[in-house]
Amino acid sequence: SQTIHQWPATLVQPVGSPLSLECTVEGTSNPNLYWYRQAAGRGLQLLFYSVGIGQISSEVPQNLSASRPQDRQFILSSKKLLLSDSGFYLCAWTLVEGGYTFGSGTRLTVV
Amino acid sequence: DAKTTQPPSMDCAEGRAANLPCNHSTISGNEYVYWYRQIHSQGPQYIIHGLKNNETNEMASLIITEDRKSSTLILPHATLRDTAVYYCIVRPQGFNKFYFGSGTKLNVKP
Numbered sequence: 454s455q456t457i458h459q460w461p462a463t464l465v466q467p468v469g470s471p472l473s474l475e476c477t478v479e480g481t482s483n484p485n486l487y488w489y490r491q492a493a494g495r496g497l498q499l500l501f502y503s504v505g506i507g508q509i510s511s512e513v514p515q516n517l518s519a520s521r522p523q524d525r526q527f528i529l530s531s532k533k534l535l536l537s538d539s540g541f542y543l544c545a546w547t548l549v550e551g552g553y554t555f556g557s558g559t560r561l562t563v564v
Numbered sequence: 565d566a567k568t569t570q571p572p573s574m575d576c577a578e579g580r581a582a583n584l585p586c587n588h589s590t591i592s593g594n595e596y597v598y599w600y601r602q603i604h605s606q607g608p609q610y611i612i613h614g615l616k617n618n619e620t621n622e623m624a625s626l627i628i629t630e631d632r633k634s635s636t637l638i639l640p641h642a643t644l645r646d647t648a649v650y651y652c653i654v655r656p657q658g659f660n661k662f663y664f665g666s667g668t669k670l671n672v673k674p
Binding site for chain 1 (some may be wrong): 593600608609651661662663665666667
């Protein structure tokens with residue numbers, strides 16, 4: 454069966470520090486991968502999606518970047534975090550047809 | 565951009581059916597209707613989806629109007645654990661992305 458792993462579960466980082474969040478999927482090949490962010494009390498905002506290795510589409514210009522070095526690995530990064538980067542970050546995968554499966558999320562607090 | 569409209573909140577008594585409406589008046593012929601829910605501090609969970617016909621699974625039923633401009637998610641016997649934000653999403657066939665709107669906060673009360 455397919456599973457999605459996302460870590461860490463919580464993270465507290467100072468302003469100006471780098472960020473790396475990792476997401477891996479097991480049990481499927483060539484999934485579409487997604488990063489979403491949810492600010493406190495708000496809806497989910499699509500940040501990046503990828504349909505294959507090295508293929509990244511950005512939805513919202515911002516202080517973040519994404520990479521897909523392997524078929525089932527998706528990484529969200531920042532060189533210098535801002536206070537506004539705080540939020541709940543969710544990774545998700547899907548095949549071409551079908552619904553999303555979300556990871557358990559990373560709650561990032563930038564202090 | 566979300567193409568759906570949902571009420572911001574609804575209450576339901578435990579054990580009763582919860583009927584969550586969604587308006588998608590601009591839906592196209594190849595767009596599916598998906599429902600997800602998000603329990604506090606967790607990732608969204610897939611519930612059900614449909615194109616034209618009504619659908620039912622172990623979690624819920626989806627009723628889509630004949631003109632497809634609206635739908636209703638039905639939780640037949642709501643429990644306290646069904647308290648969550650419910651998102652209705654339209655997604656074109658073969659389209660890669662989901663855009664989430666604000667959803668409906670369902671409060672199931674004892």
